[in-house]
Amino acid sequence: MHVFTRRPWDPDRQRLTPPEVFANRGHHRRAFLAELASGALGVTCGAIAGCGRPDEQTVRKAGAVPGIDQTLARFYPAPRNPAFRYERPETRRRDAAEFCNFYEFTGPYTKAVWRYVDRFQPLPWQLRIDGLCSRPTTLDVDALHARFRLEERAYRHRCVETWAMCVPWTGFPLAELLRRVEPLPRARYVRFVTASRPEQMPYLRDEPTLPWPYTEGLTLAEATNPLTFLALGVYGEPLLKQHGAPVRLVVPWKYGFKSIKSLVRIELTDSRPATFWNTVAPHEYDFTANVDPEVPHPRWPQTTEWMLGTRERYPTQPFNGYGRWVADLYH
Ligand SMILES: Nc1nc2c(c(=O)[nH]1)N[C@H]1C(S)=C(S)[C@@H](COP(=O)(O)O)O[C@H]1N2
Ligand SMILES: [Mo]
16 A cells, blocks of 8 residues: 555646746746656647657767866766676667656656756765765766776666666766775765755746755765766766766666766765665655565566667566676665
């Protein structure tokens, strides 16, 4: 039985700030209504004026972090790590940048995120790493790029809502960062926290009762697994805002909600931290959240997934196909 009769993220509860109020631009309103009609109400997109899909330049321009390319150009593209392969076609950059999940901006409206990130100003940024460690530290975006050996990894991503994508992240293993802060022996978990900026993130104001800031957590063993990646870029460029600029986590064997965006804090703890979706709906989103085709979500099966852009379907793989890397974590 569900605890919530009307879940805060159900469409009838949506109070997303109309874009004409937030952005004061007429074309945003048309696009927003088109999104509502095609997505939430199930009307076909072709019937709605102004419903054409944005091109790659439009979604990239909307999400680019002002000033970031000039300062960081020398780090991109980073060398590709040949150990990782999608084993299916790469998702097109435009498709990944247009369809995102970033609740702070649009709640459940995945196709509208890129339209709502314009007020988000990621620079300057500070990532604090602290808690149960000997050498807590704070890193800005330059230090995150300059002090670690960056590489590109071709990873599959599987959202709990059954969409999937294959994208090349630029970054470094989280283990490298954790090693440098020297976790204390009693550290058992790692807690991750997203920025919380109501004046830049409209959905924080639209749904103030959700447990912001968005938080996530891993065991220390999961966090130091070589697959666990701190991403600064995607498709050979610094992250767009809608992908979690300027720094996000990528945990490819878990459902996408564990891959927390726009990180401001990484904290070592001795007990399991509370996390956003596990707090909102514990019966739907467990803490561990490993991809598993045999465990259905209470409202849909998890046996197959569909790719952004092409809508091609694939069978869901245990651990999203990364079992070889992570099975020893779960004996
Ligand atoms: N802070 C924050 N991080 C987040 C989310 C979010 O809403 N807020 N959504 C998660 C979910 S459910 C998914 S599937 C991925 C989506 O990443 P993408 O939008 O870059 O494809 O981000 C994850 N990280
Ligand atoms: Mo997701």
